[in-house]
Amino acid sequence: MHPQHQHELKHGLLRGLICIVLAGVLLLVINLAAAAKPVDRSTLLFPYYDASEVLNSTVTHHYAKDTAALLAQLEQLGNSTAKYCQGDLPIDALKTQYSKTYLVWLELSAVVMGPMLQNNTVRQIDFRPLRVNLLERAIKKQPQGAEAMALVGSPAKxxxxxxxxLGQPGFKAASPQCNYAQEVVRDMTRTVADLNWQPAKPNSEEDADSLKADMQLYFNQLVGATHNLAWERMEKPLLKSRDDTAKGGAPDWPYAELGLTENAWKAQWQGIADLLVVSSQTVPNADQQVVPLEAYLRGLGKIGLADTLLVHSNAVTAAVKANDVSKPASVEQSVKASKALKGFLETEVAKGLNVSIQFSSSDGD
Structure with a gap:
């Protein structure tokens, strides 16, 4: 072949290859844009959901699922703690596993229902503030086993x-602190394993009044969880950090030593959002997915309420995602968005569902 023809052929092949690559990139961008585009609810036909379907879907596809995930993480935390206490794992690896476990717990416990409410699980394994004097006393006693740990107060475990x-210099391999930490993880694992999530049986003898009461409790817990995120988790630390800074001190954000502050807020909000809005591209099937509040409202024909709920929820999602403790204004925006959502839930949605707002276990002072 003539050299000039070879040169032209090479250039032609190169141009063709470039066109193919560019076309592939363009297709990828289009697909990503389509995936990121919010679901057009007007194209989806939502069925009427019975209140029992809503509640049972949360039990099976949210609470039971997240409980299993937490148990798996606690098992890993137990293994990691044992390895650290034997001198076979660095402290940073143990901190990483603790962080993973705690974030799963925050998502599960964001909206407290069922056996978590009945067993007072939050108080049992996440009582705050910690009582250091009681913790030190427990370490000296070195309790072992379920019965001994049952005698240790929640503020010390x-x-x-x-x-x-994890932040104490005395927490070293083969130390009394290490031995106690292993018992604490075992105790938490037993507590979570006791969460027995059972959906109500179809066609049970549960009367309409009882079902209405269950739905009202669920709704109030959702409202209370939103309040807890806005006030207890974000606004109170924000105000305290501002006071500390004004006095010349360093801001003190929750979980800052582990670098978990923003991720903790995200996890807690995710646990709420999963029960509020539709996250898939399809209409939820109560036998396979959570039926969130938005879907329930659409099934009742309350489209305006559902649309506004989606707007408020998306605003919280965007704000929480943008949280940065080095920029307090970002946290303030999350507080405002969460409060707006809570206000909408306890007024407009409560009125639309004909439920009354009561004190919930998630309410704070």
């Missing part, structure tokens, strides 16, 4: 105890 010990 659970996640806060592990979190505290």
């Amino acid at each position: 659970g996640f806060p105890a592990i979190e505290y010990l």
Whole structure:
């Protein structure tokens, strides 16, 4: 072949290859844009959901699922703690596993229902503030086993105890602190394993009044969880950090030593959002997915309420995602968005569902 023809052929092949690559990139961009585009609810036909379907879907596809995930993480935390206490794992690896476990717990416990409410699980394994004097007393006693740990008060064990010990210089392999930490993880694992999530049986003898009461409790817990995120988790630390800074001190954000502050807020919000809005591209099937509040409202024909709920929820999602403790204004925006959502839930949605707002277990002072 003539050299000039070879040169032209090479250039032609190169141009063709470039066109193919550019076309592939363009297709990828289009697909990503389509995936990121919010679901057009007007194209989806939502069925009427019975209240029992809503509640049972949360039990099976949210609470039971997240509980299993937490148990798996606690098992890993137990293994990691044992290895660290034997001198076979660096402290940073243990901190990483603790962080993973705690974030799963925050998502599960964001909206407290069912056996978590009945067993007072949050108090048992995440009592705050930690009582350091009681913790030190428990370490000296070196309790072993379920019966001995049952005698240790909640303020001296659970996640806060592990979190505290991870930052102490005396927390070393083969130390009394290490032995106690292993018992604490075992105690938490037993507590979570006791969460027996059972959906109500179809066609049970549960009367309409009882079902209405269950739905009202669920709704109030959702409202209370939103309040807890806005006030207890974000606004109170924000105000305290501002006071500390004004006095010349360093801001003190929750979980800052583990670098978990923003991720903790995200995890807690995710646990709420999963129960509020539709996250898939399809209409939820109660036998396979959570039926969130938005879907329930659409099934009732309350489209305006559902649309506004989606707007408020998306605003919280965007704000929480942008949280940065080095920029307090970002946290303030999350507080405002969460409060707006809570206000909408306890007024407009409560009125639309004909439920009354009552004190919930998630309410704070």
